Amino acid sequence: MNNDANTYKVLLVDDEEELVSTLVERLGYRNFAAEYALNATTALDMLRKTAYDVVVVDLKLPGISGNELVQIIRKAYPNIPVILMTGHGNDKFHDSAAPEDVSSLIQKPFDVSQLVTMMKKAIAEHEH
């Protein structure tokens, strides 16, 4: 699944292109081969073509929402951990997001090291 022993493949899904394009570059320095999609439809296309180790999804996406995308991924790719990003003011899950559907929740704005820690933990938990 991985490009090499130390590199994980990650898919970032967020309509803020400047956020995800910058994160892709920063994660590259941290042994994550990251790619991004600006909407759920593109993300699902990419998931069909590439085996990702972890997917990071923004809660608020245009068209198919982040919640809906998480539920689709859970059904179609149960072995891929999902981390949910949100700009919501409190750290509780809201709307229809079910805590069991995602590995963890990260609030924007966040430090990249926080995301890296969460992704490593989520991947490790799914490997066991």
Place this chain on the structure above:
Amino acid sequence: MNTDIGARYNPQAFYSEITASVTHELNNILGIIEQVAGLVEDLTVTTSEGETPMDNRMGEIAEKIIRQTDRGMKLVKRLNKFAHMGDVLSGECDLCDVVENLVALAQRFARLKGKSLRPEIPDDAVMVVINQVRFSEALFTCIKRVVALADAGATVTIKLVDSEYHASILISAPCAEHDPDISKQFQLPENLAQIVVRESESEGSIAVELIVNHTMG
């Protein structure tokens, strides 16, 4: 969903909805600036002695920061203008200003539905006496409803036209399937504004008109 503004009129809920949306977007902006600043740090740390990889990236990185800062500042100004609408219960204002600001703040709602808003505002001021909060809530409710009904990927046009006795805000969009109950869903308090649900002149579109008398209290 209850869209009867008369029944659900609740300025607190309306303010909450707008401010939650705008602060979400501000979070996104701060998130981008944080990551771009972090990238500068990454590039500095990974640079070997004697190398200057930042030289060819500096312009691009600075542009990102300027673009996002500008976006954030505009958003904060709009939110501040919105927050001050309630300072005066009812008074004279330029409707162009009120409509333009609300449409800008509502863009995110449309974007999250995969649609967009296009304001068409006259160059000359349209002075009216209104309760800006109630008018804005009425307009926002109409916009959200038309956005919900509009075809996927559609642009919703919000056109403000002035006439001798009243101003009219026409909210229209391509819509393949009409909702037969739409007129029931746009009941507004009589003293606020009069909603006229226009039958589309051509098939495949929806148009909702919000009429404001020049001296409406």
